[in-house]
Amino acid sequence: MGRAGALTASGEELDGFSASVARAYFPHALAVKTRASGPAELRAVDLGPLRLARIGWGSEVAVESDHPGAWAVNVPRSGILEAQVGGRHVLSLDGQATVCPPDQPTRMTRWSADCSIVGMRVDRDYLAEEVASLVGLPVDRLPAQLDLRSGGGRTWMALLTSIGTEALADPELASDPRVCRRLAGTLSAAFVTACFPEATAHGEMRPRIVSRVVEAMEADPAHEWTASELARTAGVGIRRLQQGFRRYLGRTPTQELTAIRLRRVHADLLSGQAETVADAAHSWGFTHLGRFAAEYRRTYGTTPSHTLRCP
Template structure:
């Protein structure tokens, strides 16, 4: 597909128009839910691993697609875009973007007649590579919705509009593969920045890397966690995970797991949830009771048996 001009169709021609959208953006199943209130409109440009499209159906419709092999990030510039993405219900208005993952059934249950979207399709493998290169995350997950009122969101939507407009005005840009790839890389970098924003004071290490691992350890402290297990939870390498913990928490993943386990034991001893110290310590993953007792005393200033007796 090369850069195209405007495609229009009236409501009784939406079958042909739907075929054009499928070729330009994504294959889908269309259900027309209301009478036409205006012409359908499609403008699209191909930048290799990225495609841009502006789509308005002119009628209220629902659209189903599993977005084979690529992400779709859809920004309603008017009207309402309501979707069911797996277990997530996403309602997007102007200033928000609905993010549809590849190879997963998505139902746009309400695409209002006055809703015109600006969409960016980005190949899954290309985005995975860019996320890894730009933020050090080995993941194919994005948030289900983007807030375009953030600095990163505004930067991305601004580029999406300007690059899309210029590429449609000058089709030779898309025909030059080197230029098209540069434009695709610029847009994708902005999308990644909007999807994985920096947190204050954390430099290039994303706190979400740390938060994801802490949440996993909090959910199952007794599990026999290995460094590889924790790195897989974060979607990064072991060394990068350790750097993130050191920069953000001033500790290591092992030290944080110890803190979580000690807190669980402390709470259970004080609440009387257990007859012996050994029973409670074993419940929360401590296999060596001598080392456990030393760590407990260091943290709480008393022996665990004292906490048990004080209940």
């Protein structure tokens, strides 16, 4: 269940504030480099596998974290965020995001006093599944920095701003688990799109777990596909496969297989390649002619025998 909240602190209270940031976002080691020039601020919302946070320290600080169990995507909305990420120097300003991997030391060497970030924390396993299902690539190929000024980066940033503002402002919205899952899925999918633009077609994701299974069914529609066979083809569990089909095609794998078979029968009946309706239906994997005829009529608005007679 999601949780939303806000907190402010003066420079003298940064130790307690740091503990609140650790609970809301990530545990870390804090080094304060300058006296406070303004109030510290923390706003956070928990969306289950994904958390959002708005963090400003009010002082220039250095922050070190291993980001246990989750990715951190930090977007400075003002000021300077300078970091060492996996041995790489990353300087992010407004319009850029620093992407920090889980379970690896990252040091924010300069988090300027005027730097306020919007942070997105994503559970390691959840994001790995999203990347694998959407683009078929390992999650460790995520970039260390993301450009938010154009393309998918700009789209994700707009969603992050909109959803974050809405969720933080409306605690009731963040308390509904179904809404939280939907918002987390929307943000994570948009983030993956932004990180892997080469794996998109016409601006839309190509979910590999779905495309692999559809390709396999298209190659052999008459095969008696089982749920476990399809899941092995996709490289995911049965539940994950069903979720992918519903999300991207709006139907189950079984319904998609039926649609593929119907198209093959329809083509054979139109072309005259089948002598009888039963021959065409059986050749493409339909074993119950009554159910087949009902599905055919529902799809094409006529009977298969009429199609065979009137090509």
